[in-house]
Amino acid sequence: MAKKVTVVEEILSENDRAALTNRAQLNDAGLFGLNLMASPGAGKTSVIMATIQALGDKLRIGYIDGDLASSIDVDKVAELGVPAVQINTGGLCHLDAFMMQGALPQLSLSELDLLVVENVGNLVCPSGFRLGIHRNVLIASVPEGDDKPYKYPAMYLGVDVMLLNKMDVIEAFDFDMEYFKRGVEILNPGLAFFPVSCKTGEGLDNWLAWVRSEVAAFKEGIVAVYEPR
Numbered sequence: 178m179a180k181k182v183t184v185v186e187e188i189l190s191e192n193d194r195a196a197l198t199n200r201a202q203l204n205d206a207g208l209f210g211l212n213l214m215a216s217p218g219a220g221k222t223s224v225i226m227a228t229i230q231a232l233g234d235k236l237r238i239g240y241i242d243g244d245l246a247s248s249i250d251v252d253k254v255a256e257l258g259v260p261a262v263q264i265n266t267g268g269l270c271h272l273d274a275f276m277m278q279g280a281l282p283q284l285s286l287s288e289l290d291l292l293v294v295e296n297v298g299n300l301v302c303p304s305g306f307r308l309g310i311h312r313n314v315l316i317a318s319v320p321e322g323d324d325k326p327y328k329y330p331a332m333y334l335g336v337d338v339m340l341l342n343k344m345d346v347i348e349a350f351d352f353d354m355e356y357f358k359r360g361v362e363i364l365n366p367g368l369a370f371f372p373v374s375c376k377t378g379e380g381l382d383n384w385l386a387w388v389r390s391e392v393a394a395f396k397e398g399i400v401a402v403y404e405p406r
């Protein structure tokens with residue numbers, strides 16, 4: 178029994194070492210990275226496409242998509258004219274640092290300002306694997322319900338910023354915003370939080386301002402001293 182625990186720890190630390198290598202590679206290239214996590218259908222691809230449409234003329238953006246199968250999202254995003262790489266995990270429920278190591282050489286890292294990674298859709302596995310990316314982003318969405326911080330605490334604990342998407346349908350879902358926010362605040366006090374709708378555009382300006390300020394801070398060298406997450 179004790180031996181099994183040791184093996185698991187070794188696997189995790191191997192991933193962390195690979196994440197450090199990825200982080201160093203991004204830092205050397207002057208490339209700031211975001212890891213977007215969410216349940217399937219919460220709006221990861223929609224947020225990414227809105228971000229590219231709004232900031233694509235100011236920032237050189239690259240995209241890596243993690244999905245169990247298909248190239249549906251990468252095809253959509255590539256149509257916006259950004260370099261896009263597909264990782265099919267072949268059934269695995271998350272991206273890890275080794276998969277990132279395979280994808281990074283397919284992009285011209287030093288010719289980009291912002292790398293956006295769309296993780297595999299679920300609220301459990303992605304939070305357990307560091308990629309070496311600078312910031313972890315959670316996209317919650319109204320139809321998932323207001324109790325998700327209480328049910329999936331690890332995901333809410335490990336993120337640097339959160340969007341609550343699909344605000345346009347909040348009336349239809351009896352979503353208790355105060356209850357939701359309380360759950361988030363217990364786990365991750367002071368977490369930057371943007372209610373948005375990709376359908377109406379509501380709130381996206383706040384998210385876009387956050388992205389721009391994070392990229393600017395990175396370019397000034399502030400982020401380079403942070404530990405990878």
Ligand SMILES: Nc1nc2c(ncn2[C@@H]2O[C@H](COP(=O)(O)OP(=O)(O)O)[C@@H](O)[C@H]2O)c(=O)[nH]1
Pocket residue numbers: 215216217218219220221222223224298342343344345346373374375376377
């Ligand atoms: N009503 C509404 N639908 C949205 C919004 N954002 C995304 N969707 C829809 O939700 C579905 C899943 O979106 P997608 O971006 O593919 O989610 P992903 O699986 O997390 O990448 C699509 O049908 C989108 O059109 C939103 O803000 N409001």
Ligand SMILES: [Mg+2]
Pocket residue numbers: 221222223250295
């Ligand atoms: Mg998607």
